[in-house]
Amino acid sequence: MSPFGALLPTSRLNPGLNWMWRWRNTVYPKFGTETISIIPYIFGQPTICTRSLQVAKQMVSPKGDFIKGEEISAPVIEFGHNLFSVEGEEWKRHRRILNPAFTPSTYALVWEETSHIYDEIITSEGWSSRSDVLVENVTDLTMKFALVVISRCGFGNRIPWDFTEGAASSMSFAQALVVVSNSNLLRMLLPRSCVSMQIDMLLIRIQDIEQAFVTLDSYMANLIQSKRESIKLEQENSGALPRQTSNDIFTHMIRASEGEGKLALKDSELAGNTFLMLFGGHDTTAHTLQAAVGLLALYQEHQEEVYQQIMEVSPKHVSELTFQNASRLFKVRAAFLEGARLFPAVQMMLRDAQKDSVLQNVGPDEEMTIPVPKGTRLVVDIVGVQYNERYHPDPEAYKLERWYDTSENDMTMFSFGPRSCIGRRFALTETTCFLARLLRDWRLDVILEKGETREQWRARAMQTKAFMTLRVNDFPVRLVRRR
Ligand code: HEM
Numbered sequence: 142m143s144p145f146g147a148l149l150p151t152s153r154l155n156p157g158l159n160w161m162w163r164w165r166n167t168v169y170p171k172f173g174t175e176t177i178s179i180i181p182y183i184f185g186q187p188t189i190c191t192r193s194l195q196v197a198k199q200m201v202s203p204k205g206d207f208i209k210g211e212e213i214s215a216p217v218i219e220f221g222h223n224l225f226s227v228e229g230e231e232w233k234r235h236r237r238i239l240n241p242a243f244t245p246s247t248y249a250l251v252w253e254e255t256s257h258i259y260d261e262i263i264t265s266e267g268w269s270s271r272s273d274v275l276v277e278n279v280t281d282l283t284m285k286f287a288l289v290v291i292s293r294c295g296f297g298n299r300i301p302w303d304f305t306e307g308a309a310s311s312m313s314f315a316q317a318l319v320v321v322s323n324s325n326l327l328r329m330l331l332p333r334s335c336v337s338m339q340i341d342m343l344l345i346r347i348q349d350i351e352q353a354f355v356t357l358d359s360y361m362a363n364l365i366q367s368k369r370e371s372i373k374l375e376q377e378n379s380g381a382l383p384r385q386t387s388n389d390i391f392t393h394m395i396r397a398s399e400g401e402g403k404l405a406l407k408d409s410e411l412a413g414n415t416f417l418m419l420f421g422g423h424d425t426t427a428h429t430l431q432a433a434v435g436l437l438a439l440y441q442e443h444q445e446e447v448y449q450q451i452m453e454v455s456p457k458h459v460s461e462l463t464f465q466n467a468s469r470l471f472k473v474r475a476a477f478l479e480g481a482r483l484f485p486a487v488q489m490m491l492r493d494a495q496k497d498s499v500l501q502n503v504g505p506d507e508e509m510t511i512p513v514p515k516g517t518r519l520v521v522d523i524v525g526v527q528y529n530e531r532y533h534p535d536p537e538a539y540k541l542e543r544w545y546d547t548s549e550n551d552m553t554m555f556s557f558g559p560r561s562c563i564g565r566r567f568a569l570t571e572t573t574c575f576l577a578r579l580l581r582d583w584r585l586d587v588i589l590e591k592g593e594t595r596e597q598w599r600a601r602a603m604q605t606k607a608f609m610t611l612r613v614n615d616f617p618v619r620l621v622r623r624r
Pocket residue numbers: 201224225226236295417418421422423425426429481485486487489490491554555556559560561562563564565567568
């Protein structure tokens with residue numbers, strides 16, 4: 142469970158990053174408990190992992206015993222400290238600055254933009270006159286979709302669906318973001334001197350990684366500069382600019398970076414939070430949406446049920462699918478949440494014990510406690526929690542009704558308590574709108590191989606790979622026009 146171990150594949154000798162998903166049904170039953178420890182053979186610190194919510198809540202409590210140590214936040218602080226990486230009073234300051242950017246008016250904007258983006262997809266991809274469309278790689282579609290949404294609603298940057306950028310450089314911003322999110326761990330481990338050498342394939346790849354960081358750095362610097370200019374202009378012309386330029390998350394951050402006192406962001410923190418919002422607001426949502434689309438395409442009867450609800454909400458015209466009507470689309474939201482339960486993009490949450498401490502209620506005997514020496518790594522196994530039959534009976538089964546009557550506190554895929562995901566409603570809004578629009582127009586279906594059953598498709602296509610986030614392997618889907 143070290144950065145080095147995380148780079149190696151999951152095997153009996155090394156848990157790697159994918160063990161939680163691969164061993165989800167075996168590892169805890171094997172030891173007869175919901176909290177286990179991993180002790181390294183050769184070097185490294187011991188790790189305590191749990192799939193019990195009682196124990197998990199103690200691990201992520203902001204009380205102060207367990208924190209995101211340097212190694213844990215390293216992959217997201219390349220550009221500066223941010224809301225994810227800081228602790229205690231610093232965390233409260235970052236959260237107070239960013240909270241006002243996540244309001245109902247932000248979500249109304251997210252809904253409106255998602256709807257526009259869907260219309261742009263239909264025209265730009267040439268789907269408007271087609272009765273049948275093959276989406277060769279769902280990940281490409283959902284990654285681009287989530288990137289365009291966060292650019293428009295997070296950064297007030299209204300890039301069109303068919304954007305082409307980076308013409309002058311050899312790597313586009315979108316590619317750079319993907320390379321950076323996939324390679325942070327590798328970059329942390331490799332000495333920078335490797336970067337100037339081009340000996341073999343591996344080192345050429347390292348050069349790509351470096352270029353991705355440079356591309357992203359310069360993109361973010363441009364973004365910050367042009368936003369500062371547009372805010373200045375907006376102040377001069379007060380109100381003459383469109384709403385998106387003044388109500389997005391980024392504007393809140395820039396204003397804080399120009400302020401003074403308690404609620405001010407330093408320049409490095411502005412860059413750090415910019416990266417965090419781009420990455421956190423994009424990668425997680427895209428991979429969860431991909432899983433949700435695959436599962437809906439697989440389970441036709443559930444898809445039909447969701448479709449019926451969409452038609453009840455918008456019987457006459459698509460314009461009836463409004464933000465105000467979003468709460469009536471609870472089956473659509475459930476399809477996203479069940480995708481996120483079965484394939485949680487954030488598969489684990491890590492903390493380090495900063496002093497000797499104790500974990501309470503460690504099963505199977507509820508009274509049991511275990512000592513946690515200072516320096517121990519703690520892991521909330523979100524896959525384990527979400528496949529725990531105590532919380533989700535028949536955990537491998539795809540059941541949308543699990544989510545019909547739930548509160549936000551039950552959505553463990555977004556964490557729990559004060560440090561839970563600040564972008565939860567943002568993600569739920571964009572994905573509910575996108576799925577509602579897509580399913581209203583198209584019936585989704587998987588592409589089976591000759592003689593393959595639907596369950597065999599699930600076992601083949603819906604395997605995972607883990608980088609900074611957990612994701613399902615690439616797969617195609619077919620869209621068959623309904624109207
Ligand atoms: C399906 C989509 C998403 C999932 C599954 C997800 C999951 C999570 C989880 C589990 C955490 C807690 C991590 C920890 O404590 O170690 C978290 C934190 C965070 N997420 Fe998300 N997230 C999603 C979408 C978003 C979006 C759209 C944004 C921004 C627009 C975002 C921004 C953040 C930030 C800034 C934090 C740190 C919060 C803090 O420490 O106070 N996330 N997310």
